[in-house]
Amino acid sequence: MNFLESRTRQNLARAFAAECQAGARYQFMATMAQNEKLFYIKDTMKMLAKNEMAHAKLFYDFIVQNSGKDSVVEFNADYSYLEAKLEISLQKESEIEKSEFDTIYPEFANTAREEGYEEIAQGFEKVARVEYSHFKLLEYLYNKYQSKTLYKSKLEQLFRCTNCGHLSYQSDAWKKCPLCSLDQGYIMIDYNHIFEESSKIYMDSDKY
Numbered sequence: 486m487n488f489l490e491s492r493t494r495q496n497l498a499r500a501f502a503a504e505c506q507a508g509a510r511y512q513f514m515a516t517m518a519q520n521e522k523l524f525y526i527k528d529t530m531k532m533l534a535k536n537e538m539a540h541a542k543l544f545y546d547f548i549v550q551n552s553g554k555d556s557v558v559e560f561n562a563d564y565s566y567l568e569a570k571l572e573i574s575l576q577k578e579s580e581i582e583k584s585e586f587d588t589i590y591p592e593f594a595n596t597a598r599e600e601g602y603e604e605i606a607q608g609f610e611k612v613a614r615v616e617y618s619h620f621k622l623l624e625y626l627y628n629k630y631q632s633k634t635l636y637k638s639k640l641e642q643l644f645r646c647t648n649c650g651h652l653s654y655q656s657d658a659w660k661k662c663p664l665c666s667l668d669q670g671y672i673m674i675d676y677n678h679i680f681e682e683s684s685k686i687y688m689d690s691d692k693y
């Protein structure tokens with residue numbers, strides 16, 4: 486299979502563009518969160534943006550390594566341009582992440598495997614697993630955001646100010662930190678369980 490004529494090369498270019506755009510949109514979302522004084526969500530979106538740029542780098546490098554010289558790739562694809570609102574962005578981005586895990590990257594992996602590019606197939610699969618955890622995280626944040634429960638819980642839970650480290654068990658967190666007076670938006674949102682659940686689900690998935 487000549488890489489320059491492969492579908493895998495086109496898929497890598499599409500994936501590279503999609504990852505760059507997701508990275509850019511997540512930076513935009515970080516600014517939206519900052520404007521709403523949701524500083525922990527701002528930092529979370531920056532972390533996700535960084536993840537997407539790492540995925541972009543992987544796909545970019547595959548193209549460069551296999552093309553043999555400077556390369557221009559032409560392709561057709563649909564990309565998302567979303568309304569600049571945090572709530573709708575959290576919802577739509579979670580759906581985009583889900584489609585990458587459910588269909589897009591598994592299909593790209595199958596094509597790469599059929600065309601004899603096993604390492605690239607595994608690259609798509611590894612990235613798909615990360616996108617699953619992104620899907621779950623964005624879905625979680627969307628649900629908390631739209632129900633206005635980012636800093637509330639039914640039972641008392643531990644809230645922590647990421648600025649000064651103030652800790653307290655409450656069911657409804659402070660509006661201003663009692664220690665440093667900074668906004669509620671600095672409180673850590675505990676989403677480690679999302680990554681733990683995600684890692685189990687994709688390990689069990691018959692896709693991989």
Ligand SMILES: [Fe+2]
Pocket residue numbers: 504507536537540541612616
């Ligand atoms: Fe990604």
Ligand SMILES: [Fe+2]
Pocket residue numbers: 507536537582615616619
């Ligand atoms: Fe992602």
